[in-house]
Amino acid sequence: MAPTDRPEALSEHAFSPHDAALRAAAPHLARRRFLTVTATASALAFGTNLPVRGAYAVPVRDAARITDDPFTLGVASGDPLPDSVVLWTRLAPAPFEPDGGLGVQRVAVEWEVARDELFARVEQRGVAEAHPEYGHSVHVDVKGLAPGTEYHYRFRAGAWISPAGRTRTAPGPGEDTAALRLAAVACQAYHDGYYTVHRHLAEDDVDVVLHLGDYLYEYPVDAVGGARRYTGAGLPDVFARETTTLADYRMRYALYKSDPDLRAVHAAHPFVVTWDDHETENNYAGAVDENGSPPEQFLVRRAAAYRAYWENQPLRAAQLAQGPDALLYRRLHWGTLAQFDVLDTRQYRSDQAYGDRPHVPGPESDDPGRTITGDAQERWLIDGWRTSTALWNxxxxxxxxxxxxxxxxDPARVSMDAWDGYRASRDRVVAGARAAGVDNWLVLTGDVHVAYAFDIKEDFDDPGSRTVGTELTATSVTSGGDGTERPATWDTYLRANPHLRFYDGRRGYVRVGLGRSDARIDFRTVPAVTTPGAPVTTAASFVTEVGAPGLKPA
Structure with a gap:
């Protein structure tokens, strides 16, 4: 999917280096009004760096002249619909260079989709353009596919052929699909260990993977790769600083996607992705960063981060950032079996009450005007439940x-960065689910680097109140290092939270099998990520039955 309807960009040579940095940060001003930067700087930051059309467009590079493999970052697919799926790659023969080694020229990239892994039965093929303005990323929204079908895909640039990927479309809208196997992952700090979890997930039999945020971390990565402890030349110095610019974020994604296990899991399964904080900056809330920077300054950084996120994920054009804004929340379906309401709890939230550290709830955190989703997303979620015909939401x-x-x-401290810090928001969402008649509600969560299983209560302070749903927290892929089966807080948390049914501090993923009568949940864990090759085991399994919310040991 090459962008075709953006305004023309101005010349690369018309601006100073400072202006160029602003210009690279984001496409346009959108609806933000910056108060402490000049109008000229604002226009430069948000009005340019878009694909040029017409006589002044940069020429298409002869792909035959690419001398090194441009597919170093692999391939991916995502957001499957009954008749389409997004295919992704990003050309980068020199992935640790700001331009990926391709300069400012466009590159024509061929793609093809087949029913078989040998590509003997090619169903569709075409050509897309990889634009330098989008980091030479390619997003192809392939339409006209058959529902509920497995496909294989690959790309070609000149003499170079990408690794092949496998994907699948969703079942048809009215199809009473019997089963869906999904996996949820989160939090994959490169410097905290190896992606052994992804290697095991690549080999697992699942239909789709949900990535729940912290795909990358903005923190510096030293020459030895942190816990990976590389020897020899090590990583370039460019990674030994925090990401703040578009070039920084692009190269950090390149570092993460240089990992063979991450490339393998993307090639094996379609992904549905959403972000948390570290794709931009730790614990940010809307236009507020953790350092108290002026909002107009942080929004330029947020624009760069959002732009790079889209460039490096299998997302449709609707999710492309417009300046510091991006419409990431969206709805997908899996026949009549499941409706997925993918949320964004970072971009629209009120600033954390009492700072972003644990605190006892109080008038500030319980102000009914505070929100973690923003009003529009909250209405969208609840309205979607009212019209849902899916068995599982x-x-x-x-x-x-x-x-x-x-x-x-009594009272106890809770997280001001989670829904506990936005209890009025949570109360409205729970009430909305109840009013909509949502009987089989499953919330999937990341962020905390441990695995939890919760019964969602109508009143969390009354253990005997009605259970209205199930929350599963995917532990981290690497973040936090190896972890331990029973963290130091294990006993306290279980005593303080009677609705907490499972707690494990090791790395891994959660696998869920949705069926017509129940859902089967498996918490998959590895004993270590600071050394590669650890085995995967199932730490615990649960069942929640259709029409009877609540977790039971399997």
Whole structure:
């Protein structure tokens, strides 16, 4: 999918280096009004760096002259619909260079989709353009596919052929699909270990993978790759700083996608992705960063981060950032079996109450005007439930939804960065689910680097109140290092939160089998990520039955 309807860009040579950095940050001003930067700087930051059309467009590079493999970052697919799926790649023969080694020229990239892995039965093929303005990424929204079907795909640039990927389309809209196997992952700090979890997930039999945020981290990565402890020349110095510019974020994605296990899991399964904070900056809330920077300054950084996120994920054009804004929340379906309401709890939230550290709830955090989703997304979610005809309503999102007391105090401290810090928001969402008649509600969460299983209660302070759904928290892929089966807080958390049914501190993923009578949940864990090759085991399994919310041991 090459962008075709953007305004023309101005000449690369018309601006100073400072202006060029602003210009690279984001496409246009959107609806933000910057108060402390000049109108000229604002226009430069948000009005340019778009694909040029017409006589002044940069020429198409002769792909035959690409001398090194441009497919170093692999391939991916995502957001499957009954008749289409997004195919992704990004050309980068020199992935650790700001331009990926391709300069400012466009590159024509061929793609093809087949029913078989040998590509003997090619169903569709075409040509897309990889634009330098989008980091030479390619997003092809392939339409006209058969529902509920497995496909294989690949790309070609000149003499170079990409690795092949496998994907699948969703079942037809009215199809009473019997089963769906999904996996949820989150939090994959490169510097905290190897992606062994992704290698095991690549080999697992699942239909789709949900990535719940913290795909990358903005923190510096040293020459030895942190816990990976590389020897020899090591990583370039460019990674030994925090990401703030578009070039920084692009190269950080290149570092992450240089990992063979991450490339393998993307090639094996279609992904549905959403972000949390670290794709931009730790614990940011809307236009507020953790350092108290002027909002207009942070929004330029956010624009760069959002732009790079789209460039490096299998997302449709609707999710392309417009300046510091991006419409990431969206709805997908899997026949009549499941509706997925993918949330964004970072972009629209009120600033954290009492700072972003654990705190006892109080008037500030419980102000009914505070929101974690923004009003429009909250209405969209609840309205979607009212019209849902799916058996399972699945909500992939970022931070813990259920109440999570950190101690046995009365009152106890809770996270101001999670839904506990936005209790009025949570109350409205729970009430909306109840009013919509959502009987089989499954919330999928990342962020906290441990695995949890919660019964979602109508009133978390009354253990005997009605259970209205299930929350599953995917532990991290690597973040936090190896972890341990029973963290130091294990006993306290279980005593303070009677609706918490499972707690494990190791790395891994959660696998869910949705069926017509129940859902089977398996928490898959590895004992270590600081050394590669650890085996995967199932730490615990649960069942939640259709029409009877609540977790039971399998």
């Amino acid at each position: 699945v909500t992939p999102q970022q931070v813990c939804f259920s109440q999570r007391k950190f101690d046995l105090g």
